[in-house]
Amino acid sequence: MRMLLVTAGSRGDVEPFAVLARRIQGAGHAVRLALPDNSGVDVTGLDVTALGVDYSTLIQQQGVSFAAVLRSYRTVVRPAMHEVLIGSVRAALDYAPDVLVAHPKILSAPLIADGLGIPFVWVEMVPAVTPTAEFPAAGTVTRNLGPFNRLTYGAAAGGAAMFRQDLKEAARLVGAQGAAPRASATLMPISPAILQRPADWPPTVHLTGPWRGGAPEPVPREVSDFIAEGDFVYAGFGSMVAGDPVARAREVIRGIRATGARALVATGLGGLSVPSDVTGTDALVTRSVAHDVVLPRAAAAVHHGGIGTVQAATAAGTVSVVVPFIADQPFWGSRLNARGLGPAPIRRRALTSARLAAALSRVDQYRPAVRDAARSMAAEDGPAAALAVLETVGR
Template identity: 30%
Template sequence: MRVVLSAYDSRGGVEPLIGLAVRLQGLGADVTVCAPPDEVPLRGVPFVPVGRSPREIMRGPVTGTIPERAGELVAEQFAKLPDVLAGADVVVACGILPSVAGARSVAEMLDIPYVYAAFQADSLPSVHHRPIARPGHPLDPAVTDNRALWDQDAEAANALFRDVLNAERERHGLAEVKDVRDYGFTDLPWLATDSLLGPWPEPSDLEVVQTGTWILPDEGVLPDDVEAFLEQEPLPVYVGFGSMPVAEELARAAVDAARAQGHPVILAAGRAGLDAEDCLVVGEVSHPALFKRVAAVVHHGGSGTTHTAARAGAPQVIVPHSGDQPYWAQRVTALGIGATGDDLGAALRAALAPETAAHAAAVAAAMYPDGAAVAAELLIEEFRP
């Protein structure tokens, strides 16, 4: 069986595909991952680069309008994916909408089954939550009807992406798409989140297949300097904001808050190149291995980091910036496994409280252990020829 996994996103939106790929390979499937360069910890999985590196884009300058950049990405899907999809039994797509709509279009052109997977519930239409605002289309704070907001979201998606998608589809003999969002998401999307940490709210107008979160199965080995640093008492606090271009002042505030509580700090340099003389500054390290051994995790609230910290039983402080991050901050707070808020000192004190550690340990014990294995088995069962 041949499976193609496609995503255009930053690392947090690409790495889950590697967890799924590893599980699929373990079941005998031939797997290829298509994703932007510089975002994939390959682990022996065949890889085809598609689209510009998000790291390169973040370094700027950003040129062109959002529809123009979306059009370039859709065109690249049509240029790269046909060769990769030749002989495939299914394509699974994740990431930003123009990418998944382009991937589905190529799959449609080649008559290959297509599955869309989301990594957070609030990116899928539901009466229970508001959509994430699209660029240049802020949500009206006066509108409280979530159905009305999701209708507006569909209009915003069409305004941004429909013309460029349909222009490329027309060049390849495909019919016009009238609703870009619903086309990319399908009427049976998968949700790769843990049902305790990120449940799909019911009752729902949309049927969803929730698999559990896709995480790499192995924890990796920590560097010697990290191992030595973890021997301290009290345990260090981890501070890291992933690919977010955060200000140094925020990192400094997080470090100062931890040190005020008497804890040393492991600071992830991340994309922002953060640094501090009074911390252990690290590059890429195994989060599953590290988070099991720290007092708390201070981070931006991406789906992958939130799930990894929760599975490790580490109390969390989330400083959300954009996208799905406020949703994960709300979920962590609701479960009592961490805190959020403008006052980092108060949030960290709450996270370090014994009752928060107890809740975090209980949630970790209750989470499903391997959503990637569930998703792999579903794909094999449904699409194996």
């Protein structure tokens, strides 16, 4: 079987696809991964093709706020999405897959499936497309709206309207003729230990568990020495370029210090920028860390609440203190708190050293539940569960 996997976005949108591609390849299937440029993900040994969009550079230049997206819609967002939508079509025409597996940002996926006469599968990284009455769509509101929760899932349909002309071009290129087909299945690489499966999801939706795997990233000597000394809190906001990263780093380090712990700070693409007035022997600053090595040793993890980091911390048995910025992050912060897996999230604009210290002082009460969740996640094999679905779809 030939499978084409297509994804778009930052590293968190790419890495799970690379893990799945390796599992598919290991099972003896042919697989190609279409992905953004310079994602930072190790794709050694995989058959890959580039979509021609560098999300890391876009994030560093534009930031991640909704206002920044609106300001740059015509000059940056629209051209980037055009490349993604048309690049996905070209990748499919070139590879001629038997099955298409696509991130929801690949709005042209149903058209590709129609034009090539093949099944396609959505990979819903966060629950924002498949409606449920149990909670609102991630990235909309965090308050439970009861029976009106289903209405929040209409927000995803707005994307198709924004890029209508690009989708018409994609349809012409691939030869799509009729109404776009429905997905044969939806895969969600999310652990049931973090998100309980809603009773009203259709049976074609599969909560597989996270897609993790591959060799651990190398750890610099200074980082390994630092974590070996114990008693530290990890802090990192990845690609969250918004607000004042210097002031934010100052509050984070001071908040960690107030608890008597040392701070391991990952600056990422600019989420944190550590000023000289808060540096010291009790604070190590690095660009990024290997979560699978660092998080199991951390007393707590202070982060933005992206699903990748949420699952990495929980699988490590480490309590998360979430400081959400955008999109699905407030959803995950609220989910963790509602399930007794972490303190209430701290809004980005409300982050102070005092609030962070107060949250960190409460992490011990959540540790037993997080360790239980970690034991449950250790028994999950998300890529295997996803592959089993794909092999059924492709028959």
